[in-house]
Amino acid sequence: MSIAMVPPYSNGYGNGYGYPSSSLPLPTSSSYDYDYRNNNEPQSICDEILACFGVMLGQLWGYINGRGRQVAWSWTMKVAHQIGKNMTRQRLLSFPHLLVALWILVLLWGERWVFASRIRSCDWDHWEDWPAGTIPHRLIFVADPQIIDPHSYPGRPWPLSPITMAITDNYMRQSYIQLQKQLHPDTVVFLGDLFDGGREWKTRNGNFEDPEWAKEHRPAEERKYLKEWHRKYGDDYWLREYARFGNIFYDNWNLGGVSPGPGQRGRKLISSLPGNHDLGFGAEVKVPARHRFNAYFGETNRVDVIGNHTFVSVDTLSLSAGTSSMKGQVDLQPIYGPVQQFLKEVQATKRRAVQKELRFWRGEVEELAFEHKVEDIETADYSNLPTIDPGKGAPDLPTVLLTHVPLYRDPGTPCGPMREHWPPAKPPKDQTGPVIPDHRNAISVSGGYQYQNVLNPEDSERLIKDIGNVIHAFSGDDHDYCDVVHAPEQGNVREITVKSFNMAMGVPTPGFQMVSMYNPIDDKGNPLPGSPKTTLQTHLCLLPQQISTYMTYTALGVITVLILVARAFLVPVLNLQPFALEPVQHPSSALLPIFKAKTEGDDRFASDMTPTSSRTSSSKFPSARVSSTRPRGQSITNGLGSQARAASPNTKAKANSGKWGWGQNKGPRIEIRRDAYYDDKERSSDTWKPASRSRNTLGVVGREIWTTTWRVVWMALLFYTYLTYKG
Numbered sequence: 001m002s003i004a005m006v007p008p009y010s011n012g013y014g015n016g017y018g019y020p021s022s023s024l025p026l027p028t029s030s031s032y033d034y035d036y037r038n039n040n041e042p043q044s045i046c047d048e049i050l051a052c053f054g055v056m057l058g059q060l061w062g063y064i065n066g067r068g069r070q071v072a073w074s075w076t077m078k079v080a081h082q083i084g085k086n087m088t089r090q091r092l093l094s095f096p097h098l099l100v101a102l103w104i105l106v107l108l109w110g111e112r113w114v115f116a117s118r119i120r121s122c123d124w125d126h127w128e129d130w131p132a133g134t135i136p137h138r139l140i141f142v143a144d145p146q147i148i149d150p151h152s153y154p155g156r157p158w159p160l161s162p163i164t165m166a167i168t169d170n171y172m173r174q175s176y177i178q179l180q181k182q183l184h185p186d187t188v189v190f191l192g193d194l195f196d197g198g199r200e201w202k203t204r205n206g207n208f209e210d211p212e213w214a215k216e217h218r219p220a221e222e223r224k225y226l227k228e229w230h231r232k233y234g235d236d237y238w239l240r241e242y243a244r245f246g247n248i249f250y251d252n253w254n255l256g257g258v259s260p261g262p263g264q265r266g267r268k269l270i271s272s273l274p275g276n277h278d279l280g281f282g283a284e285v286k287v288p289a290r291h292r293f294n295a296y297f298g299e300t301n302r303v304d305v306i307g308n309h310t311f312v313s314v315d316t317l318s319l320s321a322g323t324s325s326m327k328g329q330v331d332l333q334p335i336y337g338p339v340q341q342f343l344k345e346v347q348a349t350k351r352r353a354v355q356k357e358l359r360f361w362r363g364e365v366e367e368l369a370f371e372h373k374v375e376d377i378e379t380a381d382y383s384n385l386p387t388i389d390p391g392k393g394a395p396d397l398p399t400v401l402l403t404h405v406p407l408y409r410d411p412g413t414p415c416g417p418m419r420e421h422w423p424p425a426k427p428p429k430d431q432t433g434p435v436i437p438d439h440r441n442a443i444s445v446s447g448g449y450q451y452q453n454v455l456n457p458e459d460s461e462r463l464i465k466d467i468g469n470v471i472h473a474f475s476g477d478d479h480d481y482c483d484v485v486h487a488p489e490q491g492n493v494r495e496i497t498v499k500s501f502n503m504a505m506g507v508p509t510p511g512f513q514m515v516s517m518y519n520p521i522d523d524k525g526n527p528l529p530g531s532p533k534t535t536l537q538t539h540l541c542l543l544p545q546q547i548s549t550y551m552t553y554t555a556l557g558v559i560t561v562l563i564l565v566a567r568a569f570l571v572p573v574l575n576l577q578p579f580a581l582e583p584v585q586h587p588s589s590a591l592l593p594i595f596k597a598k599t600e601g602d603d604r605f606a607s608d609m610t611p612t613s614s615r616t617s618s619s620k621f622p623s624a625r626v627s628s629t630r631p632r633g634q635s636i637t638n639g640l641g642s643q644a645r646a647a648s649p650n651t652k653a654k655a656n657s658g659k660w661g662w663g664q665n666k667g668p669r670i671e672i673r674r675d676a677y678y679d680d681k682e683r684s685s686d687t688w689k690p691a692s693r694s695r696n697t698l699g700v701v702g703r704e705i706w707t708t709t710w711r712v713v714w715m716a717l718l719f720y721t722y723l724t725y726k727g
Contacts, residue, residue, distance in 0.1 A: 086581075094579055095567060096708040099560055103716040106556055110549040111723045112174065119178040122541035128516050129537065135263040137307025140179065141513040143191040143476030143498035144505060145172055146277060147245055150233065151197025152504070154225045164504070170727050171503045171510075173248045175543050179512070180256035187268045187306050188253075191476035191498055192275030192404030194245055194297070199280045199289050199450065200229050201238040206288030213330065214284050217449045235292070242296055265360065268306065272298035273313045275404045275477065281450045282320040283327070285335045290318070301342040303349045305357040305397065307517035309535065310350050312467050313402040315339050316455055319463075320405070323456045343466040348389050350467075354397055354525055355388045362523055395525030398535055401463060401473040405452060406497050407486060408460040411445045412437020415482035415497070418540060420507055443478050443497070453478065457489075464491040472536055474498060474513065479505040481540055496538060503546045514539040560712055568704035572697045580700075580707035 091097075130136055148165045156164065179185070202208045208230070210218065218226070253269055260266045274293050280286045294300060300315040315338075321327070322336035342349075356366045368388045414424050414434045422440040427433065444453050455463075464470050473495040482497035499511035519535040520528040571578055 090577070091579075094577075096564065096579055096711050099563070099712050100715045103556070103560070103712065104719055106552065107716070107720055107723060110552060111170070111720075114544045114549065115174045115178045116182065118544050119175070119182045119541065122514065122539065123182065124514070124516060127514075127537075127539045130516070130518050130532070134518050135261075136516045136518040137187070137264060137309075138183070138185050138261070139187040139189065139306065139515040139517065140183065140185040141189050141191055141474055141498045141515065142176075142249075142501050143512070144193040144275065144479055144500040144502060145190070145245070145249070146193045146196045146275075146500065146502050146505060147172075147241065147248070148502075148504060149195065149197045149241060150225075150229070151200050154222070166724055168502060168504045169244070169248060170724060171543075171546060172501055173252070173727050175501065175510070175512075176249055177252050177255060180252055183514070184256045184261065185267075185514075186261050186264050187270070189269075189311070189402065190249075190271040190273060191402065191474060192273045193277045193476060194271065194275065195238075195241055196277050197229075197233075198238065198241070198278040198293070199276075199286050200233065201241070201289075202230055202234040203238075203288040203292050204235045206291070208286065208288055210284070211330065213326070217284070219449060238292070264307075265357075268304070270298075270302075270304065270311075270313070272300055272302060273402055273404055274300050274315060274317060276317055276451050279315075279317050281317050281405075281447075281452055283324040283330070283332055283335065284450055285318050285321060287334055290315075301339055303346065303353045305353050308357075308397055308519035308521055309517050310354065310397045310399045310469075311402060312346060312350070312399060312470075314343070314463060314467075316403045316405050316459065316463070319343075319459055320452065320455060323458055343462070346467055347392075350396065350399065351389050351391075351394050352387075354395070355390060358523060358525055359388075395521075396469050397521070397525065398471045398519060399467060399469045400536070401467060401470050401493070403455070403463070403473065403475050405477050406443060406454050406475040406482070406484075407463070407473060407490060407493070407495055408454050408457045409443070409445070409484055409486060410437070412439045412442050413484055414438040414441045415443060415480075415484060416441075418481045418483065420499075420509055421480050443482055451477075460486075460490055464493060472496075476500075479507050481511070499540070499542075501543075503543075508547055509542050509545050511540055511542045514541055561709060564708045564712070565705055568701045568708065571704050572700050578700065578704060579711070580703045 086092075124138055128136065148168050150161065153161060153164065249271070250269075253267075257267065272294075274290070274297075278293055279290050290300070300313070300318075302313050304311045304313070318335050319339045320336075321332045322340060324332070326332065359366050368386055370386060414436060416434075417424055419441055424441045425435040425438045427435050446453055454460075470491055470493050473493050475495060475497045478497050479500040480497070481499050483494070484497075485492060485494045496513060498513040499509075500507055501510055501512055503510050516537045516539075517535060518532060520531050522528060567576075570576060
């Protein structure tokens with residue numbers, strides 16, 4: 001007796017899968033080389049899974065090469081056909097596309113041209129008032145760009161947060177590009193708050209945690225996100241933010257020209273003054289964040305000679321730690337120590353900077369050359385080292401103080417008519433000066449977590465006294481314009497708080513401050529005879545109101561929809577060319593007959609299924625198509641397509657009986673329109689009626705409204721997305 005050998009995991013039918021060998025093909029060596037037919041060793045479950053997976057891959061690949069290719073080709077042809085119908089001249093020049101062209105012009109105006117127009121109106125020649133032939137040095141202050149990041153709107157979900165970042169970045173980029181192209185400044189100086197959350201992003205080295213005594217100072221809303229910020233946003237993220245800042249401001253610097261203007265030493269960009277959003281404020285300044293800021297933007301405390309004026313930048317954030325209430329409780333020396341040392345030596349630093357500038361204009365080497373000699377370190381004399389500092393009493397140039405936080409002023413000190421938060425209060429009839437105090441028009445003398453609206457009185461007075469010869473001060477932080485002349489204790493210094501450059505800082509109209517300087521001096525640094533008493537002129541340049549731009553877009557959107565709706569109703573009334581393309585007619589899939597005999601009472605229809613031609617006939621049935629009469633034996637189209645050809649034998653048998661029109665062709669027939677309906681009242685008489693005119697008209701109007709509105713919307717949004725992406 002012979003015994004049939006069966007493979008493992010078999011039920012005795014020979015293929016190892018529980019099926020007859022003729023009903024299921026085995027995986028071959030071409031499918032992952034798993035062949036169970038000649039393998040007498042037991043196979044693991046993993047081998048079976050891999051084998052089945054190989055079979056499924058083969059079937060999927062076959063579908064892709066077969067049916068999938070057909071579907072892809074069909075869709076490609078449909079898309080090509082649709083594009084071909086849309087690219088005709090009559091359709092390209094249609095009314096909806098004219099509205100798209102209008103939207104393109106409006107978007108170009110709102111996203112590009114309005115910036116050039118507004119900044120062009122601030123041209124230096126429009127407001128400078130110097131003697132004829134004067135060549136002033138032209139400087140621009142940019143305050144609080146404060147680029148948006150996760151710290152700005154911590155609860156805002158994706159994609160609103162990145163969209164907000166892109167829109168605000170583009171606003172500043174376009175403003176700065178036109179600032180460079182239209183105004184060609186000799187110097188640009190930033191007044192702090194370069195980032196919004198710079199103080200929150202961890203550094204690679206150093207303790208970045210809030211001290212225990214300060215943890216409760218942080219608002220509860222921020223505490224919820226603190227762990228996430230420290231986990232997700234570290235030094236790598238800060239570096240990307242630094243590159244983002246550079247993409248907006250550094251990369252577009254040369255648009256203002258690569259060579260200095262007439263009579264100028266060179267073009268200069270200074271962005272080393274920090275803000276409280278970059279480092280923190282007072283006793284809570286993040287020292288590791290300050291070290292990182294210094295490494296990438298430069299020393300926070302510095303002296304620059306620009307346009308025959310001395311500019312002194314002071315890190316007043318760290319200075320405020322020396323007068324904070326926490327000074328006696330914790331060691332704050334690492335915070336305020338460097339800036340206090342700078343202020344002790346600032347006047348000597350100013351004199352050296354002035355002498356370097358004068359040596360340059362005299363054609364001498366700027367740095368002092370030391371004598372080369374060898375001395376023993378124990379016997380060397382350091383008392384009479386050569387120095388570039390001429391000592392006290394040397395000529396001093398007019399000094400400009402730069403601080404992120406404004407100087408102290410009494411509460412309610414008005415900021416003037418150019419402040420946008422609130423205009424000045426109207427004085428009484430018998431009063432000529434401003435109303436004092438005017439708290440709504442003033443900067444609030446207050447503070448909170450990591451901010452203080454103005455410096456302490458002692459810090460303000462110390463700055464003016466230690467620096468000396470301060471004729472003007474510029475600050476940021478408040479985001480709005482403020483022009484104040486301080487008290488005698490602060491040297492009667494005039495201070496301008498510069499508007500924010502960012503559209504998202506709570507002020508509808510951003511701006512920047514323009515400064516024109518003219519101070520002719522001799523080779524010793526003394527003013528020339530006839531020099532103007534006022535060596536510095538300023539002008540506030542306002543940027544576009546983005547809210548007004550969006551209101552313009554909204555108004556145009558409403559007008560566009562109304563126009564398209566009105567046009568849609570006029571299409572059937574005035575017999576205008578519809579914009580909506582006729583839908584593609586597919587073969588009918590109806591199971592009921594769609595033809596009716598032309599002769600009343602004749603229930604018999606043509607029976608042949610072979611397609612043939614038909615023509616439209618003019619008759620008293622305007623909504624029907626009449627087929628031409630054919631001789632017996634020729635086929636006439638019945639509109640059922642492949643479904644009719646695939647009818648079952650029972651159906652064919654019924655067709656021979658002539659019921660439902662499947663019998664012999666006895667004459668012309670009427671093809672019933674798709675939009676016809678059957679009147680219930682006349683169902684017994686077997687009469688068909690065309691659709692009502694009002695129903696067809698509403699369908700045309702609705703299709704026109706949807707098609708034209710959608711066309712304008714997606715094309716306008718696509719162009720806006722392109723402008724946003726390009727920046």
